[in-house]
Amino acid sequence: MNAPLEGGRLYGAGQPAVEGHALSARGLAYAYAGAASVFADVAIDIRHREIVCLLGGSGCGKSSLLRVLARLEAPTAGEIRFLGEVLTAPHPRAALVFQQASLLPWLDAAGNVGFGLDFDHQPALSRSERAERVGHALSAVGLAGHAHRYPAQLSGGMAQRVALARALARQPQLLFADEPFSALDAITRAEMQDLLVELVHRWHTAALLVTHDIDEAILVADRILLMGGAPGRIVREWAVDIERPREAQPVAVTALRLDILNALHALRAHSYEHHQTEGKT
Amino acid sequence: MLRLILPLAGLAAALLLWAAGAAWLTQRMPVAADFAPLPSADALWQLVGGGDLWPHVWLSLKRVLVGLALAIAIGVPLGVLTGLSKRFAQGTTPLFQFLRMVSPLSWMPLAVMVLGVGDAPVYFLLAFAAVWPILLNTASGVAQLDPNWLLLARSLSATRRETVFRVVLPGITEHILTGVRLAIGIIWIVLVPAEMLGVSAGLGYFILDTRDRLAYSELMAAILLVGALGYALDYLARTAHARWLHR
Numbered sequence: 172m173n174a175p176l177e178g179g180r181l182y183g184a185g186q187p188a189v190e191g192h193a194l195s196a197r198g199l200a201y202a203y204a205g206a207a208s209v210f211a212d213v214a215i216d217i218r219h220r221e222i223v224c225l226l227g228g229s230g231c232g233k234s235s236l237l238r239v240l241a242r243l244e245a246p247t248a249g250e251i252r253f254l255g256e257v258l259t260a261p262h263p264r265a266a267l268v269f270q271q272a273s274l275l276p277w278l279d280a281a282g283n284v285g286f287g288l289d290f291d292h293q294p295a296l297s298r299s300e301r302a303e304r305v306g307h308a309l310s311a312v313g314l315a316g317h318a319h320r321y322p323a324q325l326s327g328g329m330a331q332r333v334a335l336a337r338a339l340a341r342q343p344q345l346l347f348a349d350e351p352f353s354a355l356d357a358i359t360r361a362e363m364q365d366l367l368v369e370l371v372h373r374w375h376t377a378a379l380l381v382t383h384d385i386d387e388a389i390l391v392a393d394r395i396l397l398m399g400g401a402p403g404r405i406v407r408e409w410a411v412d413i414e415r416p417r418e419a420q421p422v423a424v425t426a427l428r429l430d431i432l433n434a435l436h437a438l439r440a441h442s443y444e445h446h447q448t449e450g451k452t
Numbered sequence: 453m454l455r456l457i458l459p460l461a462g463l464a465a466a467l468l469l470w471a472a473g474a475a476w477l478t479q480r481m482p483v484a485a486d487f488a489p490l491p492s493a494d495a496l497w498q499l500v501g502g503g504d505l506w507p508h509v510w511l512s513l514k515r516v517l518v519g520l521a522l523a524i525a526i527g528v529p530l531g532v533l534t535g536l537s538k539r540f541a542q543g544t545t546p547l548f549q550f551l552r553m554v555s556p557l558s559w560m561p562l563a564v565m566v567l568g569v570g571d572a573p574v575y576f577l578l579a580f581a582a583v584w585p586i587l588l589n590t591a592s593g594v595a596q597l598d599p600n601w602l603l604l605a606r607s608l609s610a611t612r613r614e615t616v617f618r619v620v621l622p623g624i625t626e627h628i629l630t631g632v633r634l635a636i637g638i639i640w641i642v643l644v645p646a647e648m649l650g651v652s653a654g655l656g657y658f659i660l661d662t663r664d665r666l667a668y669s670e671l672m673a674a675i676l677l678v679g680a681l682g683y684a685l686d687y688l689a690r691t692a693h694a695r696w697l698h699r
C-alpha cells in the first residue's frame with residue numbers, strides 16, 4: 172500500500188505476464204510517430220471481475236495507455252496478454268466506452284446496442300440470440316422502454332447508458348472506459364458510477380476505468396493506479412478495500428483521498444528532478 | 453399559429469404587389485392585362501386540368517432526376533476521396549473551385565457540339581451544376597466523422613468494407629442529403645434556361661413557347677408552377693433529411 176514513489180515500476184519489465192488474469196501487460200511503451208514516448212515500461216495486471224481505475228492528470232497518457240491496452244494501437248515495446256493469450260488485435264471479449272457516448276445517430280437505441288454484434292470478426296449470433304442480448308443489455312442499464320428512441324431524442328445520461336449497453340451486449344470480459352462520465356452533470360455522474368459498479372458485479376466482467384477524478388476513483392475502484400511522469404509510468408497503487416456503499420464510509424474515504432493527494436503532490440515535486448527516478452529502486 | 457399566419461401574410465403581400473404592378477403596366481400597354489393574378493390563375497387552372505402541360509412537367513422532372521443521379525454518382529465518390537486523402541484534396545481544390553465558379557450554362561454551346569442536341573447536353577449541364585454542393589458536403593462530412601465511430605469500428609476489428617458501409621457512408625448521409633438539397637435547388641434553377649436551348653419539350657421550352665404564342669397568362673402560370681414544383685422538391689429533400697436524423 173505504501174510503495175515509495177521512487178519505486179515507480181511496480182512490476183519490473185522482466186517479470187512474466189500473469190496467465191490467470193483478464194489482462195496482463197509488461198514493459199509497455201508507446202510513442203506517437205515522431206514524438207517522445209508517451210509512456211514507458213508500464214506493467215498492469217487486471218484480475219477477473221476487478222475494477223481498476225487509472226488515475227492521472229490530463230495529458231499524462233491515460234487515454235493513450237488505454238488505447239494500447241485495448242490493442243487499438245500497437246505498443247512500441249512490451250507485451251499484452253488478454254485471457255492469457257498474447258494480444259495482437261482488438262479482442263472480441265473486450266469492449267470500449269468513451270467520454271462521449273458516440274452513438275450512431277442513424278440507429279435507434281436497440282440498433283446502437285446491437286451494433287457491435289454483427290461484424291465479420293465477432294462471434295456469429297442467431298437472430299434470437301442477438302435480440303436477447305440487446306434486450307438484456309438495454310434493461311440492465313434501465314432503458315428497456317426506450318429501445319426505439321433515436322440518439323437525438325436521448326439525454327446525455329441516457330445516451331451514455333446506451334453506450335454502456337452497447338459494450339455489455341458483447342458480453343465483455345473486460346470493459347475499457349475512458350472518462351466515461353466526465354461529460355455528465357454531477358448527479359447523473361453519481362448515478363452512472365453506481366450503475367457501473369453494479370453492472371461489473373452482475374455481468375462478471377472486469378473494468379479498466381480511466382479518470383482524472385480522485386473521488387470517482389475512490390468510489391468505484393477495487394484498485395487505483397496512479398499514472399504520472401514523463402514518459403508516463405504507473406507510480407503508485409492502492410488496493411481500495413473500503414466497504415460499499417463507500418459514500419457511507421467518510422473516514423476511510425477521506426484518508427485515502429489525502430493519501431492520493433499527497434502522492435500527487437510528491438509526484439509534482441518529483442518531476443522537478445525527474446532524472447533520479449531511474450537510479451533508486 | 454404565427455408560424456402559419458406570417459408565411460401567408462408574406463404571400464398575400466406579394467400577390468398585392470403583383471396585382472399593383474400588373475395594373476400599372478396595363479395602363480402603359482394594354483396587352484399586359486394578361487400578366488395579372490386573376491388571368492394567370494385562370495390559365496393555371498386550365499393548364500393543370502388539361503393535358504398539354506403535363507408531358508412537359510414529367511419530362512422536366514425526369515431530367516432533374518437523371519441530372520441529380522449523375523451528380524450523386526460522381527459527387528459522392530469524389531467527395532469521399534477528397535475527405536479521406538489530403539493529397540487528392542490539395543491536388544483538386546483549385547480546379548474544383550475554378551470549375552464551380554463557371555456558370556454551367558456557359559458550357560451549353562460546347563455541350564451541344566460534343567453531345568449533340570437533345571437530352572444529353574441538358575443532363576450534362578444539370579449534373580455539372582449539381583455536383584459541387586454534393587462533392588463539397590460529402591467531403592466535409594467525411595472530415596467531420598466522429599473519430600470515436602472509427603475507433604469503435606476498429607475495436608470491432610471491422611473490415612474495410614464494414615467500416616465504409618456501416619460507419620462512413622451512413623455517417624455522412626446527413627451531409628450528402630444537405631448537398632442533395634442544395635443540388636436540387638441549383639438543378640431546378642438551371643433546368644429552365646437549359647431547356648430553352650436545343651430541346652423541344654420541358655418547362656423551359658414551354659415558357660418560351662408561351663412567349664412565342666403571346667399567351668402571357670400561360671407564361672405567368674408556368675412561372676407559378678415552376679416555383680411550386682421547386683418548393684415541393686425542396687420540401688421532399690428537407691423531409692428526407694429530417695427523417696434520416698429522426699429530429
Ligand SMILES: Nc1ncnc2c1ncn2[C@@H]1O[C@H](COP(=O)(O)OP(=O)(O)O)[C@@H](O)[C@H]1O
Nearest residue numbers: 203206209227228229230231232233234235236
Ligand atoms: N493522436 C495523437 N498524436 C500525437 N500526440 C498525441 C495524440 N494523442 C495524444 N497525444 C499526446 O500524448 C500525450 C498523452 O495524451 P493522452 O493519452 O490523451 O493523455 P490523457 O488521456 O491522460 O489526458 C499528450 O501529450 C498528447 O498531446
Ligand SMILES: [Mg+2]
Nearest residue numbers: 233234235349
Ligand atoms: Mg484522455
